[in-house]
Amino acid sequence: MVDLIIFLILLASGYGFGRHAEKKHYRSIIAREKELNLIPAIATKLIPATGQLYDSNLVTGNVVISIDYFKRVIAGLRNLVGGRVSSYETLIDRARREAILRMKQQAKSEGAEMVFNIKLETSSIHKGRRNAVGSVEVLAYGTALIPK
Amino acid sequence: MMITNLEMVPGKQITKHLGLVQGSSVRAKHVGRDIMASLKNIFGGELKGYTELLQDSREEAVNRMIEQARAVGANAVLNVRFSTSSIAAGAAELFAYGTAVVMD
Numbered sequence: 608m609v610d611l612i613i614f615l616i617l618l619a620s621g622y623g624f625g626r627h628a629e630k631k632h633y634r635s636i637i638a639r640e641k642e643l644n645l646i647p648a649i650a651t652k653l654i655p656a657t658g659q660l661y662d663s664n665l666v667t668g669n670v671v672i673s674i675d676y677f678k679r680v681i682a683g684l685r686n687l688v689g690g691r692v693s694s695y696e697t698l699i700d701r702a703r704r705e706a707i708l709r710m711k712q713q714a715k716s717e718g719a720e721m722v723f724n725i726k727l728e729t730s731s732i733h734k735g736r737r738n739a740v741g742s743v744e745v746l747a748y749g750t751a752l753i754p755k
Numbered sequence: 756m757m758i759t760n761l762e763m764v765p766g767k768q769i770t771k772h773l774g775l776v777q778g779s780s781v782r783a784k785h786v787g788r789d790i791m792a793s794l795k796n797i798f799g800g801e802l803k804g805y806t807e808l809l810q811d812s813r814e815e816a817v818n819r820m821i822e823q824a825r826a827v828g829a830n831a832v833l834n835v836r837f838s839t840s841s842i843a844a845g846a847a848e849l850f851a852y853g854t855a856v857v858m859d
Binding site: 617620621624625628629632652654660661663664665667669670671672673674675676678679705723724726728730731732741742744746748749750 | 809836838
């Protein structure tokens with residue numbers, strides 16, 4: 608009985624706080640994406656030959672984000688029936704966008720015009736019970752081009 | 756020392772190839788952060804302690820790679836890649852590698 612109560616409390620607080628945190632995070636991501644739109648992040652290696660000379664520098668951005676308890680339980684249930692695990696989809700989406708934003712922020716502070724050859728790397732950091740993924744790390748890195 | 760993940764640097768010529776250089780760092784987090792992390796696992800959200808830890812150890816890996824490049828006499832490292840692997844519960848390896856070259 609006590610176990611059940613603890614479980615329900617965890618579920619409810621995960622649902623409440625998790626939803627709030629996710630909404631807040633998405634709002635902040637969208638606002639900063641608009642602001643940093645001026646620095647395009649490009650996935651190609653070739654720099655356009657415009658004659659402009661650039662200094663280049665490696666920029667990185669990383670973030671570790673954890674899923675909340677409610678979503679983990681939902682994802683566990685989803686494992687039984689199969690299909691899209693949307694609770695993990697939003698987690699990874701948030702982490703990727705946040706990592707790219709941090710990378711762009713660093714590029715901006717160095718006065719860069721654009722970031723080339725973007726690479727993204729994802730790894731699960733914290734494994735919970737029965738190897739359930741608790742949190743993911745996303746690293747975004749690329750070469751910032753700073754006009755000379 | 757120039758570090759870039761492009762395969763060439765615009766406006767510069769590679770005069771000498773010095774081969775692969777690498778740096779790695781294995782870190783574990785301390786218990787306090789683990790407790791904070793398990794709380795965050797209930798509520799969700801960013802694990803700032805881990806973010807910082809991984810960033811620091813990645814910097815360390817890059818510094819080791821730079822040291823190695825300097826030892827072989829390079830002045831730039833091109834095509835840098837990062838990789839992460841969890842080798843034991845609670846410890847992660849951060850690895851950086853690239854090609855050491857001499858540029859004019």
